[in-house]
Amino acid sequence: MNLDFLRALEQLEEEKGIKPDEIIPVIEKALVSAYRKDHGGEKNVEIIINRQTGEIEVYQLLEVVDEVEDDKKQISLEDALKIKSDASVGDIVKKRLNIKKFGRIAAQTAKQVLIQKIREIEKEKQFEKYSELIGKITTAEVIRVTPDWADIRIGKLETRLPKKEWIPGEEIEASSLIKVHIKDVKKDKKGPRIMVTRINEDFIKGLLELEVPEIENKVVEIVKIVREPGIRTKVAVKSNNPKVDPVGACIGEEGIRIAAILKELKGEKLDIIKWSEDPKEFIAAALQPASVIEVEILDFENKASRVIVPPNQLSLAIGKGGQNARLAAKLTGWKIDIKPIMNI
Numbered sequence: 001m002n003l004d005f006l007r008a009l010e011q012l013e014e015e016k017g018i019k020p021d022e023i024i025p026v027i028e029k030a031l032v033s034a035y036r037k038d039h040g041g042e043k044n045v046e047i048i049i050n051r052q053t054g055e056i057e058v059y060q061l062l063e064v065v066d067e068v069e070d071d072k073k074q075i076s077l078e079d080a081l082k083i084k085s086d087a088s089v090g091d092i093v094k095k096r097l098n099i100k101k102f103g104r105i106a107a108q109t110a111k112q113v114l115i116q117k118i119r120e121i122e123k124e125k126q127f128e129k130y131s132e133l134i135g136k137i138t139t140a141e142v143i144r145v146t147p148d149w150a151d152i153r154i155g156k157l158e159t160r161l162p163k164k165e166w167i168p169g170e171e172i173e174a175s176s177l178i179k180v181h182i183k184d185v186k187k188d189k190k191g192p193r194i195m196v197t198r199i200n201e202d203f204i205k206g207l208l209e210l211e212v213p214e215i216e217n218k219v220v221e222i223v224k225i226v227r228e229p230g231i232r233t234k235v236a237v238k239s240n241n242p243k244v245d246p247v248g249a250c251i252g253e254e255g256i257r258i259a260a261i262l263k264e265l266k267g268e269k270l271d272i273i274k275w276s277e278d279p280k281e282f283i284a285a286a287l288q289p290a291s292v293i294e295v296e297i298l299d300f301e302n303k304a305s306r307v308i309v310p311p312n313q314l315s316l317a318i319g320k321g322g323q324n325a326r327l328a329a330k331l332t333g334w335k336i337d338i339k340p341i342m343n344i
Helices: 003-016 020-038 077-083 100-131 201-211 246-251 253-265 279-286 311-318 320-332
Strands: 045-049 056-065 074-076 092-096 137-145 149-154 157-162 177-186 193-197 220-228 232-239 269-274 294-299 304-309 335-340
Touching: 003 020, 003 100, 020 045, 020 100, 056 077, 074 077, 077 092, 100 177, 137 157, 137 201, 149 177, 149 193, 157 193, 177 201, 201 220, 201 232, 201 253, 220 246, 220 320, 232 246, 232 279, 232 320, 246 253, 246 269, 253 269, 269 279, 279 294, 279 304, 279 320, 304 311, 311 320, 311 335, 320 335
Parallel strands: 056 074, 232 269, 304 335
Antiparallel strands: 045 056, 056 092, 137 149, 137 177, 149 157, 177 193, 220 232, 294 304
């Protein structure tokens, strides 16, 4: 190795961001192992790559003794003084070795170390890059679809979206673009492994943040999200600016913002509800899309309520399989008993 080697390291720093000081010590350590393997492992050696010339310098480490018993590890004081003028018994002196025969092995070893180190650093940089996406929504390209999962590409990395993480009932097609929520990024031998989903509440939160600038800039705040994937989601929102209607901001002019979100939800219903400190108002709003006549507070401490609805709104208020009432209860934190007006 020579100046060309140093220039190659400089180029590596420019292209990959890997500094010579990061990799030279690793190469030196690998060269020591290679030298010992090539020479039977008997000598104690130190290998230094000259930072100015790029040349490899190999030194045998010898203990200065009065009487030499092992010339691979020891040196007489007389010979040591020829190397180091102030050497004394007990010192360790470095004797430079001729390494012409070692040159080819050294070059091969350095190349292998470089390749391995580059791979390791690239994996680490990828991990750092994709870790910044944890908790966020991103767009993924669908590469292939099987009965049990979809292989997707996020940036330059491929990952798998298991069927259990799909929105129930949705069809995903190869070559399409979909939004996914990144739950986690884990280290793997092959590189970063991205864990994704489309069924958690954070998926809804991410879609709203993408489509509603007022949420991103904190003018509108998401108070709570409850969801039954593939069926219905309810989102309670409030405004930190009295001039901004939080529900209107989420729906958008002519419904353009909510339409973009619903398109991604593949038929799942989405109710945007204005949060209120008044439990009566909040419970009534939470039962959307049903109309409510009255909300009665039965037990404030235990959060029990009764809601009166027109007879023709009863099934809508309860929802298929009770999902609307169930989600409204989860959203508000109140027990909700729904009754038609004729039964009171």
